[in-house]
Amino acid sequence: MNRVVENRKIAPGYYYLEFLSDGISSRAVPGQFVMMRISMHSTDPLLRRPFSIMHIPAPGAVGIVYKIAGRGTRILSEVIPGGEIDCMGPLGVGFSISKTLKRAYLLGGGAGTPPLVFLAAELHRMGIPASVFLGARRSEELILADHFRSPGQEIHESTDDGSRGYHGTVTAGFAEYLRQVNPENSAIYACGPEPMLKSVAHISQAHSIPTQVSLESQMACGIGACLGCTIQTLAGPKQICSDGPVFDASTIQKWIDESPSG
Amino acid sequence: MESTSPSWNKAPDLRVQLGPLELKNPITVASGTFGYGLEYKNYVDLNRLGAIFVKGLTLKPRSGHPQQRIAETASGMLNCIGLQNVGIDEFIKDKLPKLRSYDTAVIANINGSTAEEYYEISDRLTQSDGVAALEVNVSCPNVKAGGMMFGTDPFLIETITSGIRKRTHLPVIVKLSPNVTDIGAMAIAACNGGADILSLINTLVGMAVDVRTWRPVLSNLTGGLSGPAIKPVALRCVYETARAVSVPIIGMGGICSGTDVVEFLLVGAHAVSIGTASYIHPDASIRILDELIRYMIENRIGHISEITRGLKHENPLP
Ligand SMILES: Cc1cc2nc3c(=O)[nH]c(=O)nc-3n(C[C@H](O)[C@H](O)[C@H](O)COP(=O)(O)OP(=O)(O)OC[C@H]3O[C@@H](n4cnc5c(N)ncnc54)[C@H](O)[C@@H]3O)c2cc1C
Ligand SMILES: Cc1cc2nc3c(=O)[nH]c(=O)nc-3n(C[C@H](O)[C@H](O)[C@H](O)COP(=O)(O)O)c2cc1C
Ligand code: FES
Numbered sequence: 001m002n003r004v005v006e007n008r009k010i011a012p013g014y015y016y017l018e019f020l021s022d023g024i025s026s027r028a029v030p031g032q033f034v035m036m037r038i039s040m041h042s043t044d045p046l047l048r049r050p051f052s053i054m055h056i057p058a059p060g061a062v063g064i065v066y067k068i069a070g071r072g073t074r075i076l077s078e079v080i081p082g083g084e085i086d087c088m089g090p091l092g093v094g095f096s097i098s099k100t101l102k103r104a105y106l107l108g109g110g111a112g113t114p115p116l117v118f119l120a121a122e123l124h125r126m127g128i129p130a131s132v133f134l135g136a137r138r139s140e141e142l143i144l145a146d147h148f149r150s151p152g153q154e155i156h157e158s159t160d161d162g163s164r165g166y167h168g169t170v171t172a173g174f175a176e177y178l179r180q181v182n183p184e185n186s187a188i189y190a191c192g193p194e195p196m197l198k199s200v201a202h203i204s205q206a207h208s209i210p211t212q213v214s215l216e217s218q219m220a221c222g223i224g225a226c227l228g229c230t231i232q233t234l235a236g237p238k239q240i241c242s243d244g245p246v247f248d249a250s251t252i253q254k255w256i257d258e259s260p261s262g
Numbered sequence: 263m264e265s266t267s268p269s270w271n272k273a274p275d276l277r278v279q280l281g282p283l284e285l286k287n288p289i290t291v292a293s294g295t296f297g298y299g300l301e302y303k304n305y306v307d308l309n310r311l312g313a314i315f316v317k318g319l320t321l322k323p324r325s326g327h328p329q330q331r332i333a334e335t336a337s338g339m340l341n342c343i344g345l346q347n348v349g350i351d352e353f354i355k356d357k358l359p360k361l362r363s364y365d366t367a368v369i370a371n372i373n374g375s376t377a378e379e380y381y382e383i384s385d386r387l388t389q390s391d392g393v394a395a396l397e398v399n400v401s402c403p404n405v406k407a408g409g410m411m412f413g414t415d416p417f418l419i420e421t422i423t424s425g426i427r428k429r430t431h432l433p434v435i436v437k438l439s440p441n442v443t444d445i446g447a448m449a450i451a452a453c454n455g456g457a458d459i460l461s462l463i464n465t466l467v468g469m470a471v472d473v474r475t476w477r478p479v480l481s482n483l484t485g486g487l488s489g490p491a492i493k494p495v496a497l498r499c500v501y502e503t504a505r506a507v508s509v510p511i512i513g514m515g516g517i518c519s520g521t522d523v524v525e526f527l528l529v530g531a532h533a534v535s536i537g538t539a540s541y542i543h544p545d546a547s548i549r550i551l552d553e554l555i556r557y558m559i560e561n562r563i564g565h566i567s568e569i570t571r572g573l574k575h576e577n578p579l580p
Contacts, residue, residue, distance in 0.1 A: 037542065043337040043490045043518070047541060088544070218332040220339060220541040223305070225297035227317070227346045228332035230325070237325045237346060242301070 001040075001084045005061065007077070011143050014111075015077050016054075018063045024089045025060050028053045030119035031094025031214055031246045034064070035222035037086035038076050045072045050219050050241070052191070053090060054114035055121060055147070062087075065144065067111040091222050092245050095119050095189055095212055097126065102185035104130040105209075106148075107200055109170055109192025110141060115214055117147040119189055124150040131156065133177070135170025135192070139163040171199040183209050190214070190249075201249035202259060211249040215240050274558040275565045278312070278533050280510040281458040283395050283433040285312035285367055285533060288566055289523070289551040292514050292537035293318055293371035293397060293437075294343065295488075298357040299364070305544035310551065312533060313367035316357070318399050320373050321383055323349035333470040333479040338491030338516075339538060340468050342482035345373055350383050354390050367394035369435065377422050381429060388430040396432050398423065398457075401439030401464035413439035413464075416451035423455025435512065438462040438503070440492075445499050446506030453507045460503060461512040461535065463496045489538040490516040497529050504530020504571060504579050518546070520553025527569040530579055
C-alpha cells in the first residue's frame with residue numbers, strides 16, 4: 001500500500017499525483033513506470049494501470065502526471081491525499097544515455113510528457129544540454145513546461161490550434177528546427193501518441209539520429225508474463241512492459257514497413 | 263495441553279494425489295498467466311507452488327496476434343494473445359533447465375493445429391528432463407485451426423487424448439473448454455481417451471466494442487474472458503464434470519482468495535489454478551495458499567482431501 005500525499009488538477013483533464021514508496025523512489029530511473037491498483041477493495045477496475053514515473057520529488061516519494069482517459073483514471077482523480085493506492089515498480093527498462101552525447105532532443109506529446117521530466121533532470125545532472133519540444137492540441141493542455149527550465153535546456157512549444165508556440169504538430173515543428181542545426185552526436189527521446197512516434201521515427205531515420213521512443217500498450221501483468229503488450233521488432237516479438245517501454249525506434253517492425261523510404 | 267492437542271492443531275496436510283501426479287499442495291498457477299514461471303521469481307517463492315503450468319507451447323515459435331490483445335471488462339478481462347510462445351525447442355533448451363532448479367512440478371501446456379503436431383510436441387517433452395506432466399490444451403479460443411475446434415468435438419478430444427496417451431509415460435491432463443453445451447460429455451470423451459486428470463475451465467469466448475470507432479476492441483474480434491467475472495460459470499462446469507467422471511479435477515476460473523479455492527474443492531476439484539489474479543498481485547498464488555491454510559486451521563480440517571467433493575446437497579457428488 002502506498003499513501004497518497006498529493007492529487008490535484010494541473011490542467012484541463014490532467015492531474016499530478018504524489019505517493020510514498022521507498023522502493024520505487026530509490027531505484028527508479030527515467031523511462032521506467034509503475035503499475036497502480038486504483039480500487040483497493042473492488043474487482044472493478046480489475047487490472048493495474050501503467051503510469052510513467054515523472055519525478056522523484058524527495059527521497060521516499062514518487063510523482064506521476066496522468067490524463068483522465070477512462071474509468072480508472074477518473075476514479076484515481078477522486079482519491080484524496082491521505083488515501084491509499086497500491087503501486088508496483090519501478091518496472092521496465094528506461095532510457096539509455098550515452099556519456100558522449102552532446103545534445104538531447106526531447107519530444108513530448110500530451111500525456112507522453114511526464115517521463116521526459118525525469119529524463120531532463122538526469123541529463124541536467126550529467127551536464128548534457130537538451131532541447132525540449134512539447135506539443136498539445138491547445139495551449140491549456142501544454143503541460144509540465146515549467147519542469148524543463150534548468151540551465152542548458154531550451155523549450156519549444158507547439159499547439160495544433162496555434163494558440164501557443166509553433167502552429168502545428170510537435171514533429172512538424174521539430175522537423176523544421178532540424179534543418180537549421182547540425183545534429184551530430186545528438187539523440188532523440190520521444191514519448192507521446194503512436195502517430196507522433198511513428199513520424200519521429202521517420203524523421204530520425206532521414207537524419208540518422210539515434211532515437212529512443214517510449215511505447216504504450218494495454219497491460220495486464222506489467223512484468224512480461226501475460227504477453228498482452230507485445231510489439232514486433234527486428235529482433236522478434238518483444239514485451240513493451242519488460243523489454244521496454246523504451247525502444248530504439250529503428251527496430252519497430254511496423255514503422256519500417258510503413259516507412260516512406262521503403 | 264500441547265500433548266493432548268488433536269491432530270487439527272498441527273499444520274494441515276496439503277498434499278494432493280492427482281492420479282499418477284503428486285503435488286505438495288493444491289495451489290498451482292494457470293497456463294498463460296504465469297509466463298514460463300521465471301518472470302515471477304522476484305515476486306513469488308516458486309518452491310511453494312504445487313505446480314507451474316507454463317505458457318501454451320507450439321512446435322514452432324509463434325508471434326501471436328497484433329495489438330490490441332487485452333481489454334478489461336467488468337471484473338474480468340478479455341485476451342486474444344494468439345498463443346505467442348518461444349516454441350518447443352527454445353523452451354526445452356532455455357526455459358526448462360532454469361525451471362528444474364525449483365522444487366515444484368513443471369507442467370507443459372501443449373497446443374497444435376493438427377493431431378500430429380500435438381504428438382510431436384508430446385514426444386519432444388517426454389524425452390526431456392524436468393516435465394512432470396502434459397496439459398493438452400484442446401480449448402484455446404484464440405487459434406483458428408485446432409484448439410477450440412478440437413475442444414468442442416468429443417470425438418476429436420478422445421482421438422487426440424488417446425494418441426498422446428499411447429506415446430507418453432507422463433501424466434496426461436486434458437484442459438476443457440467451457441464453450442460447449444455439455445462439458446460432462448467432453449470430460450467423458452477425454453477419459454475414454456485415457457486422460458489421467460482434467461483441468462478446467464479455459465476462458466469463455468467474449469467480445470468488446472469501441473463506441474467511438476464502432477470497431478471491435480480486440481484485433482482478433484473475439485477473445486477469452488477470465489477473472490472473477492467467470493467464477494460462477496467455472497464452479498458450475500467443475501460441478502458438472504465431477505458428476506460425469508471420477509478422474510481428479512484441477513479447477514480454475516476467477517480464483518482470488520482462499521475461500522474461492524474452498525468453493526472449487528467443494529464442487530469437485532482436487533487442486534486449483536490461479537490465473538488472472540496473478541496479474542493483479544504477482545504473489546496472489548502464495549497469498550491464496552496462506553489463506554487456504556488459515557481456513558483449514560480455523561475449521562479444523564486436517565487434510566485437504568476432506569474438502570474435495572464435500573458439497574452438501576440432497577443429491578451429493580459421487
Ligand atoms: C508504460 C506506460 C506509461 C504510461 N504513462 C502514462 C502517464 O505518465 N500519464 C498518463 O496519463 N498515461 C500514461 N499511460 C497511459 C495510461 O496507462 C492509460 O491512459 C490508463 O491506463 C487508462 O486507464 P482508464 O481506466 O482511465 O481508461 P480505460 O477505460 O481503461 O481506457 C480509456 C482509454 O485509454 C486507453 N488505454 C487504456 N489503457 C491503456 C494503456 N495501458 N496504455 C495506453 N492507452 C490505454 C484505452 O484504449 C481507451 O482509449 C501509460 C501507459 C503505459 C503503457
Ligand atoms: C492472457 C491469458 C493467456 C492465456 N493463455 C493460455 C494458454 O496458453 N493455454 C491455456 O491452456 N490457457 C491459457 N489461458 C487460460 C488460463 O489458463 C485459465 O484457464 C483462465 O484464464 C481462467 O482462469 P482465471 O479466471 O483465474 O484467469 C490464458 C489466460 C489468459 C488471461
Ligand atoms: S503487460 Fe503482461 S507481458 Fe507486458
